[in-house]
Amino acid sequence: xSEKKETREKQDTLFVGSLEKGMRVLSAFNEHHTALGLTDLxxxxxxxxxxxxRLANTLHKTGYLHKDPESxxxxxxxxxxxxxxxxxxxxxxxxxxxxxxxxxxxxxGERVNVARLDGTEIVYIIRIPTQLTxxxxxxxxxxxxxxxxxxxxxxxxxxxxxxxxxxxxxxPVRVMTSKTTLDRSKIAQAVEEAAACGYGLTVSENIINxxxxxxxxxxxxxxxxxxxxxxVSAMRWTVxxxxxxxAPHIIEVANSIHLPG
Amino acid sequence: xSEKKETREKQDTLFVGSLEKGMRVLSAFNEHHTALGLTDLxxxxxxxxxxxxRLANTLHKTGYLHKDPESxxxxxxxxxxxxxxxxxxxxxxxxxxxxxxxxxxxxxGERVNVARLDGTEIVYIIRIPTQLTxxxxxxxxxxxxxxxxxxxxxxxxxxxxxxxxxxxxxxPVRVMTSKTTLDRSKIAQAVEEAAACGYGLTVSENIINxxxxxxxxxxxxxxxxxxxxxxVSAMRWTVxxxxxxxAPHIIEVANSIHLPG
DNA sequence: TGCCATGTATCATTATATAATAAAAAATCC
DNA sequence: GGATTTTTTATTATATAATGATACATGGCA
Numbered sequence: 001x002s003e004k005k006e007t008r009e010k011q012d013t014l015f016v017g018s019l020e021k022g023m024r025v026l027s028a029f030n031e032h033h034t035a036l037g038l039t040d041l042x043x044x045x046x047x048x049x050x051x052x053x054r055l056a057n058t059l060h061k062t063g064y065l066h067k068d069p070e071s072x073x074x075x076x077x078x079x080x081x082x083x084x085x086x087x088x089x090x091x092x093x094x095x096x097x098x099x100x101x102x103x104x105x106x107x108x109g110e111r112v113n114v115a116r117l118d119g120t121e122i123v124y125i126i127r128i129p130t131q132l133t134x135x136x137x138x139x140x141x142x143x144x145x146x147x148x149x150x151x152x153x154x155x156x157x158x159x160x161x162x163x164x165x166x167x168x169x170x171x172p173v174r175v176m177t178s179k180t181t182l183d184r185s186k187i188a189q190a191v192e193e194a195a196a197c198g199y200g201l202t203v204s205e206n207i208i209n210x211x212x213x214x215x216x217x218x219x220x221x222x223x224x225x226x227x228x229x230x231x232v233s234a235m236r237w238t239v240x241x242x243x244x245x246x247a248p249h250i251i252e253v254a255n256s257i258h259l260p261g
Numbered sequence: 262x263s264e265k266k267e268t269r270e271k272q273d274t275l276f277v278g279s280l281e282k283g284m285r286v287l288s289a290f291n292e293h294h295t296a297l298g299l300t301d302l303x304x305x306x307x308x309x310x311x312x313x314x315r316l317a318n319t320l321h322k323t324g325y326l327h328k329d330p331e332s333x334x335x336x337x338x339x340x341x342x343x344x345x346x347x348x349x350x351x352x353x354x355x356x357x358x359x360x361x362x363x364x365x366x367x368x369x370g371e372r373v374n375v376a377r378l379d380g381t382e383i384v385y386i387i388r389i390p391t392q393l394t395x396x397x398x399x400x401x402x403x404x405x406x407x408x409x410x411x412x413x414x415x416x417x418x419x420x421x422x423x424x425x426x427x428x429x430x431x432x433p434v435r436v437m438t439s440k441t442t443l444d445r446s447k448i449a450q451a452v453e454e455a456a457a458c459g460y461g462l463t464v465s466e467n468i469i470n471x472x473x474x475x476x477x478x479x480x481x482x483x484x485x486x487x488x489x490x491x492x493v494s495a496m497r498w499t500v501x502x503x504x505x506x507x508a509p510h511i512i513e514v515a516n517s518i519h520l521p522g
Numbered sequence: 523t524g525c526c527a528t529g530t531a532t533c534a535t536t537a538t539a540t541a542a543t544a545a546a547a548a549a550t551c552c
Numbered sequence: 553g554g555a556t557t558t559t560t561t562a563t564t565a566t567a568t569a570a571t572g573a574t575a576c577a578t579g580g581c582a
Contacts, residue, residue, distance in 0.1 A: 012569090013315075013531080013532075013533085013569095013570090014314060014315045014318045014319075014530085014531085015315070015318065015319050015322060016279050016283065016315050016316055016319045016569085016570065017539090017568095017569070017570085018277050018279040018280050018283075018538090018539065018540095018569085018570080019279050019280055019282075019283035019316060019319045019320070019323075020319055020322075020323050021280075022277065022279075022280035022283060022284075023283075023320070023323050023325060026344065027340070027343070027344070027347075029344075029347040029351065030343070030346070030347050030350065031346070031347070031350040034347075034350050034351035035351065037559070037560080038559070038560060038561095039558085039559060039560085048540090048541065048542095049541085049559095049560090050539095050540070050541055050542080051539090051540075051541080053275060053560080053561075053562095054274075054275045054276070054277050054539075054540085055277055055280060057275045057276065058275075058276050058277045058280045058281055059280070059284070061276060061281075062280075062281050062284050064284060072548090072559085072560065072561095075351045076344070076347045076348040076351045077348070078348065078377065078379050078384050078386075079288070080344045080345055080347055080348035081345045081348045081349070081384060081386060081401060081402035082288070082291070082384070082402045082404060083287065083288070083290075083337070083341045083344050083345060083402075084341055084342045084344060084345020084346070084348070084401065084402050085291070085292070085345070085400055085401065085402025085403055085404075086288075086290040086291050086292070086295075086337045086341055086402075087337040087338070087339065087341035087342045087345070088342070088400045088402070089291065089292040089295050089396075089400075090290065090295035090296065090336045090337045094400075095396055098390075098396060098399055098400075099393050102390050102391070102392070102393055102399075103393070105391075106391070116339065118339050123339050123342065123343070125339075125342060128390065129359075129363050129389065130363070130366075130367070131363070132360050132363055132364070135350075135356055135359060138359055138363070139346055139349045139350075139355075139359075140342060140345065140346065140401070141342035141343045141344075141345050141346025141347075141349070142346055143343060143346075273538095274539090274562080274563075274564090275561085275562085277538090277539065278538070278539085278570090279538085279539080279569090279570065279571095298528070298529080299528070299529060299530095300527080300528060300529085309571090309572065309573095310528095310529090310572085310573095311570095311571070311572050311573080312570090312571075312572075314529080314530075314531095315570075315571085333528085333529065333530095333579095
């Protein structure tokens, strides 16, 4: 009874394992997994049958998971959305940027977004969906590999050379389309270009025929952590026109946002 | 040791108390509480110091709560938003309605929304923010008393007479502005009017000088549970013009949405 | 500077979650 | 359409893991 204490060394007494497991169950749900049975959950979370049963039941009883009486599968309830809402109120960047983004969306008549860098990925926190497109590009909270996005490239281009090199070489890339760039030297090139012109740019990386362009939002001190981004259809736009007609506007808006910290 | 088993009678063995407490901590964060210290959390959740300490620490370590090293206060992290995103993917209504709402937003040039009824409140699940307004009216996941909203009134007006009466008389009303209607007979009148004309309507109930109008989305079988809604400024619109120019459009869109179940 | 509120760390005690197992209910297959 | 597999639900003994009281540290504030 003294052999297996090396899983979690120090944080033991102020770490509630059951809660962590419960959160594992919660976050098993995402764009690919919208309704899950107990065995699905067990597989996805790595927890055993019994644990999943208790945790899912608890989340159901507390109103976080809807349980379909027919299929007996669980899916996210409205409380999920309220948690998202809580984030939006808590992030000062959202409040600052929202009015400017709405204005920008009206001016450009195209989809504009704000994205934050989180680790090696970017998360869209504001989306103004002026034009129709893939569902995933219209909802807040989506997470994409930074290196495949205009926002990610814009932000990586602001890192100091060493960090930039490491990011380009090691950050993971998830393939989204047949045009997703996997060649690290091409990514490096795109990042250098972003550094040169002050904005990141992608074509068809995440959605076919989508052109993305993003400008970093300056941070009072420290590196930028977010961007103002615009996505347009390559059916109606060319890269050159995007550079000429959209770039100046998103840069202007990005620079007009002064976020504390 | 046999006196206190009546708090939770049956669900005991498959109910994980720690998880429920952890969720209490999570949901302490909302539009009014964006950054909370341990004592704040203890007060809001009704848990004791130590419990909150352990739970908050766990949520911090698992990436759900950001902890400001300065103030040592916790606030929602990006994972909150990802949970919201998971909901949006899981709700078929969101996917069905999104393109139609974008189209409608473009046509009207005004803010359009989809709201769901949840208990005695409505929750906005899609928001197309075409025009500037209060921040709370631009983000998904917000929860308002059903009876003070055009969406809620539209949906209550679809209930059978007995349920309608009970809703109007007993559902709680949270005061949002100086114009929020507390008089139940006036609410009853508004609901009857909604029943008569097929859409709910509010003026300044939740935001001063805001006119709201909402049409129920029919359900295959059973009562409607959601609405297509539009909010406009009373500075630019009159109620009569809203009835004439907006009502037909939101009704048409609402009726074009066929959601299963 | 010294005080009070707030956050952090420790620990014995037992309640509480665990994982194994059995029973029931669906789904799947021939 | 009936038998077999898979998935879900329910039960229980056991010890782990959460508890809450307490003591300590820290920072804010007058």
